Amino acid sequence: MENTLLTAETAEKKRKKAISPLHVVLKTLAVLFLAVLCVLFLFPVWWMVISSFKTEDMIYAQMDSWQTFLPGTWNVADWFVSYQKLFSSFEYFGQSILNSIVYCSVTIAAVLLINSFAGYALARLEFPGSRTLTTVIILLIIVPVETSIVPQYVILSKLGLLSTDLRVVGYLLPGFVSAFYIFMFRQFYLGMPKELEEAAEIDGANKLVTYFAIIMPLAKAIFATVAIFTFMGAWNEYVFAQLMFPNPKNQPLQVFLQLVNTYNPKDLAVVMAALTFSTIPIAIVYIFCQRYIVEGVSFSGLK
Amino acid sequence: MKNNALPVRAKGMYFRFLGRSFKKHDAIVGAVFVLPAFVLGCIFVVAPMLVSLAYSVTDANLLALNNVHFNGFVNFAEAFGDTYLWNAFLNTLEFVVKVVPLQLCASLGLALILNTKIRCNTFFRWAFFCPVMLSLAVTSFLWMNLLNEQEGLINAILENLGFSRQPFLESPKQAMNVIVFISAWQGAGYQMLIFLSGLKNIPPEIYEAAAIDGANPVQKFFFITIPNILPTFSFVLITMLIGAFRLIVQPMVMTGGGPVDSTMTMSYYIYTQGITFRNVGYSSAIALLYTFFMAAIALTLRKLMDVKD
Numbered sequence: 384m385e386n387t388l389l390t391a392e393t394a395e396k397k398r399k400k401a402i403s404p405l406h407v408v409l410k411t412l413a414v415l416f417l418a419v420l421c422v423l424f425l426f427p428v429w430w431m432v433i434s435s436f437k438t439e440d441m442i443y444a445q446m447d448s449w450q451t452f453l454p455g456t457w458n459v460a461d462w463f464v465s466y467q468k469l470f471s472s473f474e475y476f477g478q479s480i481l482n483s484i485v486y487c488s489v490t491i492a493a494v495l496l497i498n499s500f501a502g503y504a505l506a507r508l509e510f511p512g513s514r515t516l517t518t519v520i521i522l523l524i525i526v527p528v529e530t531s532i533v534p535q536y537v538i539l540s541k542l543g544l545l546s547t548d549l550r551v552v553g554y555l556l557p558g559f560v561s562a563f564y565i566f567m568f569r570q571f572y573l574g575m576p577k578e579l580e581e582a583a584e585i586d587g588a589n590k591l592v593t594y595f596a597i598i599m600p601l602a603k604a605i606f607a608t609v610a611i612f613t614f615m616g617a618w619n620e621y622v623f624a625q626l627m628f629p630n631p632k633n634q635p636l637q638v639f640l641q642l643v644n645t646y647n648p649k650d651l652a653v654v655m656a657a658l659t660f661s662t663i664p665i666a667i668v669y670i671f672c673q674r675y676i677v678e679g680v681s682f683s684g685l686k
Numbered sequence: 687m688k689n690n691a692l693p694v695r696a697k698g699m700y701f702r703f704l705g706r707s708f709k710k711h712d713a714i715v716g717a718v719f720v721l722p723a724f725v726l727g728c729i730f731v732v733a734p735m736l737v738s739l740a741y742s743v744t745d746a747n748l749l750a751l752n753n754v755h756f757n758g759f760v761n762f763a764e765a766f767g768d769t770y771l772w773n774a775f776l777n778t779l780e781f782v783v784k785v786v787p788l789q790l791c792a793s794l795g796l797a798l799i800l801n802t803k804i805r806c807n808t809f810f811r812w813a814f815f816c817p818v819m820l821s822l823a824v825t826s827f828l829w830m831n832l833l834n835e836q837e838g839l840i841n842a843i844l845e846n847l848g849f850s851r852q853p854f855l856e857s858p859k860q861a862m863n864v865i866v867f868i869s870a871w872q873g874a875g876y877q878m879l880i881f882l883s884g885l886k887n888i889p890p891e892i893y894e895a896a897a898i899d900g901a902n903p904v905q906k907f908f909f910i911t912i913p914n915i916l917p918t919f920s921f922v923l924i925t926m927l928i929g930a931f932r933l934i935v936q937p938m939v940m941t942g943g944g945p946v947d948s949t950m951t952m953s954y955y956i957y958t959q960g961i962t963f964r965n966v967g968y969s970s971a972i973a974l975l976y977t978f979f980m981a982a983i984a985l986t987l988r989k990l991m992d993v994k995d
Contacts, residue, residue, distance in 0.1 A: 413799050414806075420796075421813045424871065428816050430839060431828055446842040501723035508716025511703040516720065523731065527928045527984050529953070529977040533960030533969050534734035534741070537751060542729075557730040560723050590715045619821035621935050626961060637823040641939070644827050654831060658824050666819045673815075677883045 426452070435656040436462035442651050465656040469643070472653070475631045479639035480660075483618060486555060486635055490617040491610050493559040499606065501560075502568020503594060507580070517569070523562035532623055554627040558617060564609050567679075571605040572598070608679035611672050618665050636661045742971040748964035761971035771972060773947055774955035777862060781951065782930040784866045789926060792874040794919070797881030798911075811882070815875035825872045826939035830855065833864065855941055858948040865936050865949055873929075877922050884918030885911070920991035924984060931980050952976050 430452060434442050437455040445451040454462065470476055504510070505517050535557055539545055544553030579601070583593045599606070621637050628634045631642055643657040669676070699710040742761055746754045765771055796814055800807055820828065832839045833854040841851045855861050892910050901909070934953040937943055943950035943958070950958075956976065960969030 410802075410804065413802075413804060417796075417799060417804070417810050421810060424875075425813050425816055427828060427832055427871075428820065430832070443837065446837075446839060447846060451839065451842075497722045497726065500719040504716040504719035508712040508719065509708055510713035510716040510720075511706075511708060513716060513720075516724075525984070525988070527931070527977070527980045528735060529932075529956065529973045529980060531731070531734035531738065532957060533966060533973070534737040535730060536961065537737060537741075537748070537966060538729065538733055540751070556726065560726040560730065562727070562731065565723060590711075590719075619823070621821070621823040622938065622957070637821055640823055640827050644830070651831060651837070654827070658820075658828055662820055662824055665821065669815070669819050673879075677879055680880050680883070 431655050432659050434652060435465055435659040437652055438464055439650045439652040442655075465650070465652040466660065468650065469653050469656045469660070472650075473639075473643060473646075475634070476639065476643070476657070478632060479634050479636045482633060483635040483637070483661075483664075486551075487614055487617045489555055490558050491613045493555075494561065494564060494613045495606055495610060497559055498561060498564040498609065499568045499599075499602070500594075501565045503572050503598065505565065506569045506572035507577075508590075520562045520566055520569075524566055532626065535623075536626065550627055551633060554624065557623075558620075564613075567609060568602075568605060571602060575601060604675070604678070607672070608675045611668060611675050612679060614668060615665065738970040738973055740970075741967050742974045744967045746965075746967040746970070748960070748966050751966070754967075757967070761968050762975070764968065765972050765975060770947065770950070771955060774950045774952050777948065777950055778931060778933065778952045780862055781866060781869075781933055782927065784863070785869050785930050786923070786926055788866065789870040789874050789877065790923065792870060793877035793922070794881050796874070796878045797885060800878070801882060801885045811878075814878055817872045818875040820872060822872070822935040823939060825868060826936050829864075829868050830940045856945055858944075858946045861941055861945060861949045865933075865940070869930075869933070869936060873926075877926065880922055881915065881918060884915050888914040916991075920987070924987050924991070927987070928980060928984060931983075 433452060433454060437445075441455040442451070445455070456462070505513055505520075536545075539553040539557075542553070543549065544556070575598075579597055580593055583597050588596070618635075619637060620635070624635050625638045625641065628638060631639060634642075640657055640661060644654050700707050701710050701713075702708075741754070743756060743758060744754045745757045745760075800811055800814075804810070817825070831837075833841075835841060835851055835853050835856060838854075840854070845851060852860065854864050888911065892914070893906060896906050896910055932953050933951045934957065937949040937951055937954055938957075941949045943954055952972075956969050956973045959965050959972065
């Protein structure tokens with residue numbers, strides 16, 4: 384496949400006479416180099432997905448041959464044996480997916496509401512101390528404070544949020560507020576024209592109505608960006624989640640993987656199925672929202 | 687909340703506070719809007735820092751938090767003599783020194799190549815971005831299985847190519863290098879995307895003007911691309927550096943800090959001291975020292991990078 388590509392490229396280049404041979408050679412080398420790197424980047428992920436469609440015996444039998452990178456059978460109906468096994472042998476796997484979805488949705492909703500309000504207030508509604516607060520927030524972003532997990536755990540225990548019933552609350556609450564998101568919202572609102580709000584004010588709308596009816600629809604882009612970043616963070620959370628949920632029943636997917644991976648007897652195909660399964664939601668988000676991710680990152684990079 | 691947002695619009699509703707004047711209505715609504723974030727931030731962002739600061743001079747134990755004694759600077763003195771701590775610190779430094787250049791070169795190099803009109807551009811971009819979609823936990827579990835000495839895919843490939851089987855994560859010499867490689871593999875695609883957007887933001891007029899002035903591609907690269915990508919570069923470098931200093935998930939999942947503490951990192955050591963060994967006081971003291979260390983590096987870098995702009 385590479386060869387046809389290259390000859391096609393050379394032919395095209397010949398038609399355009401202005402391009403030098405050196406250029407063609409360089410470009411060919413670059414494509415070759417990228418192709419090699421591409422294999423290096425992709426094969427583990429490819430193998431993970433392909434192996435999840437096999438049985439464990441098949442994975443081990445094919446490990447020594449190139450067949451390990453091809454589906455074991457072309458009968459698509461047989462591909463999902465390991466997935467069925469995953470759900471049947473781990474009582475709480477389905478529950479852990481649900482947990483992840485619930486934790487993520489609640490976190491996203493709360494983060495958007497709480498931080499956008501704060502960002503708006505800091506951008507538009509001056510109150511005594513608002514400037515100091517902004518400075519503190521910028522400081523919190525700039526100064527890297529080392530893991531607050533231990534003191535956070537202590538505080539949660541003092542607040543009584545480590546009891547079995549309230550653990551979920553204790554897990555979720557610290558994720559609701561972020562200096563970084565407040566700052567992002569503030570910057571966005573600062574860049575928005577004031578005239579619309581002033582017009583709404585003259586028409587007699589109160590601040591809350593103005594906010595929901597006029598500001599929010601105009602700020603869709605920043606809401607989408609923050610929602611996606613929050614989703615990525617919440618979905619991938621591991622360290623704090625494994626500390627908070629020793630009980631499999633409440634564990635989110637990322638932590639539940641630990642149980643699947645260490646379960647005895649271990650079934651490699653089932654592990655791969657679990658890993659693949661837990662990647663699907665985040666992959667969908669990345670595929671459809673890449674634009675927002677890039678925008679968000681370059682936005683935050685501008686300081 | 688709604689009570690404060692009454693549509694009252696009287697003239698001259700201002701008040702003065704510490705020499706500055708505020709619109710009364712705006713100030714009240716603003717304060718209410720900030721309140722939820724302020725309360726949560728105080729409890730879960732600021733309070734942990736203060737608690738950490740306070741506990742760092744005590745013998746606090748996770749199981750006996752009501753029985754805490756001031757013990758001065760014993761924790762700090764102990765920290766400097768703690769060989770496990772120094773080991774964790776050096777391991778972290780090793781990780782940072784290896785992973786940052788590797789990942790930076792990989793992501794910037796890929797972005798520079800993909801920014802040209804090369805074939806299959808979109809496909810390549812997606813391919814390099816693919817590992818980013820795996821979470822750190824998934825990445826760790828996946829590679830743990832791939833690198834297994836007896837049953838892993840990598841060793842099967844190595845054997846087919848005529849090499850001997852390697853212990854990888856079970857060898858004190860190889861484990862950290864493996865984590866470096868895996869982390870760069872997982873993360874490079876993300877920074878590549880950032881660099882690509884930075885490169886796309888360079889106005890094409892500059893290149894056209896340079897071409898009219900007779901600049902060759904090498905000159906264009908050094909006098910246009912490099913200076914224009916510098917802000918993006920410094921942003922990526924600082925975030926990557928801080929992220930690397932905080933390495934914890936990969937060793938926690940794959941090696942548990944071993945073998946022979948060869949992958950024990952600072953963040954993981956602070957966590958282990960505080961949670962596993964329940965020495966909240968000691969853990970807080972090390973966390974404080976480490977915060978100073980990271981803040982010093984981050985702020986110095988910021989200063990250096992800003993001067994260049």
